[in-house]
Amino acid sequence: MRHELVFTEAAAPPRLATRSVDLPRPGTGEVLVRVQATSVNPIDAKRATGYGRRLLGLKGAARFPLVLGNDVAGVVESFGAGVNRFALGQRVYGLLGTGRAGGAHASHVVVPQDFLLPAPDHADPTALAALPYSFTTMWLALRSTGISPGNARGARVLINGANGGLGRLAMQVLLPWGSRITAICGKGQRRAGLELGAEVAVEHGPTCIPSLPADFDVVLNFANWDDDALLASRLGPRAMGQATTVHPLLTNFDRLGWLGGAWASRRDRSRIRAIVASRAPQARYAWTIFKPDREALEALAEGVRARRLSLLVGVAVPFDNAIAAFDHVSAGKPGRAVLLP
Ligand SMILES: NC(=O)c1ccc[n+]([C@@H]2O[C@H](COP(=O)([O-])OP(=O)(O)OC[C@H]3O[C@@H](n4cnc5c(N)ncnc54)[C@H](OP(=O)(O)O)[C@@H]3O)[C@@H](O)[C@H]2O)c1
Structure with missing residues (x-):
């Protein structure tokens, strides 16, 4: 049974x-x-x-x-x-x-x-x-921004929710690739963010994101949809892209039905995409949706074998x-x- x-x-x-x-x-x-x-x-x-x-x-x-x-x-x-x-x-x-x-x-x-x-x-x-689920979602987010081992060295990456599961896994991948991480952490978590390997760690709060420099190559939002616009404003002119796992897609459809949900999701996405484009015209903007992915699983297997994840x-x-x-x-x-x- x-x-x-x-x-x-x-x-x-x-x-x-x-x-x-x-x-x-x-x-x-x-x-x-x-x-x-x-x-x-x-x-x-x-x-x-x-x-x-x-x-x-x-x-x-x-x-x-x-x-x-x-x-x-x-x-x-x-x-x-x-x-x-x-x-x-x-x-x-x-x-x-x-x-x-x-x-x-x-x-x-x-x-x-x-x-x-x-x-x-x-x-x-x-x-x-x-x-597997957290790593796959994180990997899909990274991939959608365009960052890869070939271009990650020295890239400046801003992670919102850096102390969570996705944030920690992103650091475990990006640090060996040579990226420079700024971690936005929860309350009382700044030291932990630095211990995870972030170059800069800040605690989340009303003035936290606007006070960061606007020169990031990649932004990962694993924490809060309400931060997405401010996070996009921190992209630099040669940014690769921004990905968020905390988008309102499912909530919009639950709350507003089929037509309303589709309309609101298009509006929400276009609003942030416009900010991303105004910062860096070539940068990508993605709403990450989990699905099984063989490439992600192979990267997971390698990281687990090497005891890096x-x-x-x-x-x-x-x-x-x-x-x-x-x-x-x-x-x-x-x-x-x-x-x-
Ligand atoms: N779209 C998809 O397919 C997909 C797939 C997987 C995960 N997700 C979503 O992605 C998010 C991250 O996943 P996870 O597994 O890493 O979650 P997690 O382990 O719970 O970590 C979330 C992190 O975000 C921070 N956070 C939460 N709310 C915040 C807020 N309002 N402002 C600032 N920071 C906040 C938390 O800080 P504290 O520790 O201080 O609370 C925590 O460090 C979750 O919301 C999850 O539901 C989406």
């Missing part, structure tokens, strides 16, 4: 239950993984309350009862035809897309082999489960105490939240 964690209805605080269903069968190119650890990301805590119901509903990913989760670390239990990269009993980690089939908060999940990686011996499942785990609990993991994330407590089915 598969044991899964289900949200019975959209509610805050979340309404949680466990249920048992038939074990899923892996199809062609798919692997059945016995899950040892899976994480709770900020998106899970929001989706539990109904966030994203319209747009995610298009993919069948908003119907309650809902199984959430995108990250998986575990052991190969069986696989379908055409699977040639993994063996029975092998330790793996990887990603599920957000879709109709439900999420990774379960004892067993079926994962396409392209979204799985072999787990290195040194890494335990709890640590691995914290990484990790996130602090703040709480790791069994399913019967899952609410503690969701509370941890909703309260914005430090460190990732991991479930141990």
Whole structure:
């Protein structure tokens, strides 16, 4: 049987239950993984309350009862035809897309082999489960700005939300590439930002962003949509681009319906794009949307193998105490939240 964690209805605080269903069968190119650890990301805590119901509903990913989760670390239990990269009993980690089939908060999940990686011996499942979704989103954001190992040396990068999961991973990638980071941190987090390797670290506040120089090559907004315009005003004339993961796309559609949501999203995006273009005509501006990406997973595999990538785990609990993991994330407590089915 598969044991899964289900949200019975959209509610805050979340309404949680466990249920048992038939074990899923892996199809062609798919692997059945016995899950040892899976994480709770900020998106899970929001989706539990109904966030994203319209747009995610298009993919069948908003119907309650809902199984959430995108990250998986575990052991190969069986696989379908055409699977040639993994063996029975092998330790793996990887990603599920957000879709109709439900999420990774379960004892067993079926994962396409392209979204799985072999787990290195040194890494335990709890640590691995914290990484794939956050790393992939961060990688997509970096890629959309145009920064790469070929042009990152000496580039000045401004990160809003530098102490969060995405911010830390971005620093772990950009520092070895030779970029110079300015970190916008939460209250009391400035020293931590410097310890992570930022050249400059400031605490968020009303005067913080306007007081920064306007010469950044890349801006990453992992913290607050309301900061996006001010952040764009800090781009330099030869900037590569700005990416934000905290855009209002899902909220606009939830609040305003199909037409209103589309109109508001176009307006919101155009407003910031215009600021970006006024600062640097060639610069890119992107709203990052998570989706599994093979290039990102390969970069993750390399970073994990080389022990360059990790996130602090703040709480790791069994399913019967899952609410503690969701509370941890909703309260914005430090460190990732991991479930141990
Ligand atoms: N678009 C997508 O597909 C996608 C995918 C993944 C993540 N995301 C979103 O990207 C964001 C970052 O993800 P994460 O996993 O890094 O989250 P996280 O670990 O919770 O970190 C968020 C960081 O942003 C800071 N922050 C939050 N609200 C802020 C505000 N109003 N002003 C200034 N700083 C603020 C927090 O500072 P404190 O520590 O002081 O609270 C924290 O350092 C989340 O909102 C997440 O939902 C979007």
